[in-house]
Every structure is written in C-alpha cells, then in structure tokens.
Amino acid sequence: MSVPARVPRRLAVLPFRGSSAVSDGLLTWTMLRGPTWIRLLPDVYVHRDGYRAGDHGMWCEAVSLRLPPDAVLAGRSAAWLFGVDVLTRDAPVTVVLPTAARLRPHPRLRVVRSPLAARDRTLVGGLPVTTPLRTAFDLGRHGSRVEALVAVDALLHRRLVRLPGLRDFAAARAGWPGLSLLREVLALAEPLSESPMETRMRLLLLDAGLGPLTAQHEVRAGGRFVARVDLAWPALRRAVEYDGDHHRERAHFRRDVARLNALRAAGWVVLRFTADDVLRRPDATVALVRQALAERRATAADH
Structure with a gap:
C-alpha cells in the first residue's frame, strides 16, 4: 500500500493523537479536518488508508x-x-x-x-x-x-x-x-479443547447428560496410533467431532476420508457435526448422539 509523500511516515498506518501531531509540526488542525484523516475518538485520528472499521x-x-x-x-x-x-x-x-x-x-x-x-x-x-x-x-x-x-x-x-x-x-x-x-x-473447563465450537459442542452434550466424555482422545488399535478424535466415549468406541469450514478443502477432505475409514476399521463410529448442528439444531444433535451411545450399549449388553 503506497502512502503519499505528504503523509508523515509515523502517521501513515497507526492511530495517533491529533494534538501531538499538531504540536510536533507534522500536521495542522485544518489538515486533520480534511478527507485524508479519519477521526476515531476525541483527538485520535488514523490515515484513511489505515482505517479498517472492523479491525x-x-x-x-x-x-x-x-x-x-x-x-x-x-x-x-x-x-x-x-x-x-x-x-x-x-x-x-x-x-x-x-x-x-x-x-x-x-x-x-x-x-x-x-x-x-x-x-x-x-x-x-x-x-x-x-x-x-x-x-x-x-x-x-x-x-x-x-x-x-x-x-x-x-x-x-x-x-x-x-x-x-x-x-x-x-x-x-x-x-x-x-x-x-x-x-x-x-x-x-477443558484445556484440551481446540476451538470455541468444540467447547460449545462439549457443553451441549454434558448438559444433555451424555457425559463423562474425553476430549482429544487418541484411538489406538493393536498398539498403533489410528487417529485423535475431538470428543470420545472410549469404552463404547463412539466419538463426536466438530467440522469447521476447513474440512471442505479438497486435501483436508481426502485426509478425512482415509482417517474415518481407519477409525471404522478399528471398530469406532464417529458422528460429525457443523456449527449449524450445534447452534441451530441442538436437540437433533443430542438425539443423534444419544441414539449412537444407546445402540452401542445395547450391542455390548447382548454380548
């Protein structure tokens, strides 16, 4: 981003006190009232090229x-x-x-x-x-x-x-x-929680009485590492994961397919949810998880 030569370098990007710039002889009050400068707060300005309303x-x-x-x-x-x-x-x-x-x-x-x-x-x-x-x-x-x-x-x-x-x-x-x-x-609190949505999903499940559960559980088969899952019920070999937008990228999608196949081969069932599932369809999300856990418990009881 080029800055016109008339703009003092130290005022080109960051906010500054207008009164200090004037007293230092860098600008005048007339200049500050012009279109080049944005007033953020009383006596605080920023160059228009450095202004980002949501920053x-x-x-x-x-x-x-x-x-x-x-x-x-x-x-x-x-x-x-x-x-x-x-x-x-x-x-x-x-x-x-x-x-x-x-x-x-x-x-x-x-x-x-x-x-x-x-x-x-x-x-x-x-x-x-x-x-x-x-x-x-x-x-x-x-x-x-x-x-x-x-x-x-x-x-x-x-x-x-x-x-x-x-x-x-x-x-x-x-x-x-x-x-x-x-x-x-x-x-x-769970220090292993890796994202805000993962925390929200964990709290949703705990509040529904589906705990205890383990965060960032390492799945192993025959002593070999298979995968790490967001939230797990290890004894039941059931897991829940939050899928953010990055999971839609082609390379990430391919890795996910291979990973889920490996988990399935190890006897695990993994339910995957998005932000909409957690924020807008919490009841349906809880119902799916509850059903998956109940089915596993029933299968274990039969054996």
Missing part, C-alpha cells in the same frame, strides 16, 4: 491513546491481543478503569470499573493490558455460561494460564462479582 486491533491502539493512568485494555480485547479470538461481531474495546478515573463514553468502548493491582497489568505490543491470569478470571465470571467457558477454555488451550493457577487466583478473591459463574466454569 479490533486498530480500535485497541486508538483507545490506548486515551487511557488515563493505571487503566488497561481488558476482557475480550486483552484476550485478542494475546492471540485468543473470542470476540463477538463489532465487539467494543473493553477497558478496566480505576474507580476515580474518567473516560468519555463511545460506542466502540466498554468500560469496567474494578480494582486492579499492579501485578495484574502487563504490556502487549506496547499496549497496557490485564495479565493472562486476570483476563481469564474476568472472562470466566461475566456473560453467559457458554461464552465464559469458551473464553477460559481458549486461554487454557493456548497455555496462557493454567487451571490450578486460575483456581488459586479465584480462591484468593472471595466476594468478587461473578464468582459463582466462575466456579461452575472452572469445574467444566
């Missing part, structure tokens, strides 16, 4: 320029900066503010007022954020049960936090809001 990273950069002392990016925004994408569509930037601090409201901003110890702050790419441990603690005690579990599973899977450490962190903060939800989430 959460751009908005995090912009918000960080307006943060009062000791305030940090937090929640889903902090997770995103750590490389864990649990954002909802057009999610606002989440900020934790000290009690006495002020920040002007904005549609792309979500403000949370909460105690924040110095040890709960860190930097990512120069931006102030809550530590992974504090981020997991916050996400696990707010929102819906499923979204809280999705976020905690994702942070655990990336090994940004460990389950024992998160339990200890929560135990040391008795009386904080949302701890009852967090305790439930920690009882259900």
